[in-house]
Amino acid sequence: MGEKNPSAEGVSLAVDLGGVRMKNPVNTASGTFAFGSVFEGFFDVSRLGAITCKGCSAEPWPGNPAPRMCEVPSGMMNTVGLANPGVAAVVEQNGAYLAGLEERGCRVILQAAGHSVEEYVAAVELIEELAPWASGVELNISCPNIARGGALVGGTPESAAEVVRAVRPRVRRPLLVKMAPVRVPEVARACEAEGADALSLINTINGMSLDVRTRRSRLSRPTGGVSGPAIHAIAVRMVWEAAGAVKIPINGMGGIATWEDAAEMILAGATSVTVGTANFYDPTCAERIVGELAAWAAEQGVTDINELIGAVEC
């Protein structure tokens, strides 16, 4: 277990996310917190248990054309398409800050993306070589597999297992797998069987939003990923299903915007709670949730937040 971090209420908030030892359970979601440094203008980012960086691939990816984002009731949609400058440029531009953040006590999780098993392997090999300071590597298996007509890499237990199996021996640090919100219990079991140390879920849910005057999609693509409070209840259900299916810890996300949302995820079985879309409109949200979770745990009469993980009484 990680170093104890007694809060003002005397509650220990430290959690162990499959070997990523976090001083508190609060993390940030890939693609919604950039590489952390821009949020230093709002709060001391090292107060968080961890941050998860934007997904990066071995080679630069341009992503999809604009418009890439739009608002929908209680959330947003995006079709960013994993635009990123590639692992080497990400490390060159952000490595000093991220290594320093690790020294300040906040765990850094780098995320790898790919369009094929070979591309995932190339991305994690570069991360292993260039970013030894990161505490964990997260594999985003919600990417489309180009060779299979764009079917999600993590869309079936078989395809998820294939990529985790190829990557696992090449990652010497804790390996998290970021799941798509499909076939959750089966894909979760497949990733665990191939050696994943933790599971992150959920990624965005595919949706569609139309401008009825132009009769066109409000994004550059017909469909996009829905995120934010609109998907929270679905995410809690999927975290609960995953937690019931595997023994490895769950990094829960999907519409977390308040401490109650985070507490729900913990009760459903999440070891860590990850703030995504809320960072865009409430940039101090994640930091606030750290203290508020401690207060909730104290109110629940526990001295260690771990006592509340999966403590739902259905």
Ligand SMILES: Cc1cc2nc3c(=O)[nH]c(=O)nc-3n(C[C@H](O)[C@H](O)[C@H](O)COP(=O)(O)O)c2cc1C
């Ligand atoms: C603009 C945007 C970019 C995202 N980029 C990534 C990404 O690079 N990799 C990934 O696994 N998820 C990505 N996500 C999904 C989030 O990490 C998260 O799983 C999802 O948004 C659900 O959480 P939320 O409702 O709190 O935002 C992105 C989400 C948004 C809104």
